[in-house]
Amino acid sequence: MASYDTTFSPAAAAEEPLKRSAPPPEYKGDCSPVVDVALRVLLFLTALVSIIVMVTSNQTKLIPLAPGLAIRLPAKFEHSPAFIYFVVALSVACLYSIITAVLSLLSAMKPSGCSAKMQFHFVMFDALLLGIVAAATGAAGGVAYIGFKGNSHTGWSKICNTYDSFCFHVAASILLSLISSITLLLLVWLSIYVLYKKTTRR
């Protein structure tokens, strides 16, 4: 009994501090920083191109009001508050992607590997930003759909037959922001999967 106790307790005492300290370096290959940074770069690129395409969408056309009278009327993205919110939300996503890509790279280069705390923070903030970008996509999509088809019940006429280039720009911008949302979704799924793998390994 005495020999059993003396051989067992030092091992148990050595085991306790190991569990409380940082995870051992074998977890370094576990968090896949390459995929994380690549997705964040994709997010940055799609958000940036979407903003540029939306901002350069101005189009001016000659609208005939009466026979013999025509005035030049512009179509700009600032005319709709939904598009303004779209540009603001995607700029936030752009900035956020730069900051988190840098943070992810820095944490992956540390010798102790990536920490669970970083992944947890990424999950929360990525999910928040995903909500914001999804709302922006939905808002711009809703207004663009009415502009494309019009609405006979409320008496809102369609504008895309007149302003074709403007509508094309807006449609391309919304498609790119949809890709941004899917990228953010994949990022959160990746962080959740990494956290799950860390807990099942222990």
Next chain:
Amino acid sequence: MDTEYKEKEKEVNVSNRNSSFNCKELVFRLLALSLTLVAAVVLGVDKQTTTVSLTLVPSLPPVDLPVTAKWTDLSAFVYLVIVNAIACAYAAISLVLLLVTRGGNKLVSLILLMLDLMMVVLLFSAIGATGSVGLIGYQGNSHVQWEKVCNVFDKFCHQVAIAVFLSFAGSITYLLLILLAAVTLHNK
């Protein structure tokens, strides 16, 4: 004897944590189910008929025309009702799954967490769409000659606003579910 007691204590601690984790998640899913259900119903029964008086000819008295506003008139409202119905059905299914596995099956919890995120995305996009279309109905848009309709259909617009707020509360509940699961995964 000492190690056996410690192992049993650990088992009890683990099972206590499992049951407490279960309780909060069940409450959140029940809340999400009720919020999305009420939002879908509030918008789904939204209909208002009112009379608008038009003066066709100046000499004759104005003609009263009945005009109706229904939720099916605008596609963004239809999208919100559909998304709320999906979120409600998903909340019910996930509640049943959670009660059946008692939070013990890790793969089921992981899949439910990923689908919770999908619900957040769908709900937020529907809220954005309905919010922007509702804002056009409220303020109009002078640049494209779209007139506001909420001065005529005020009860209709109020119900749309209530449905949007309820959907927003439902999506926040789903976000809290994700936060709860992430905190639990992080603390393990």
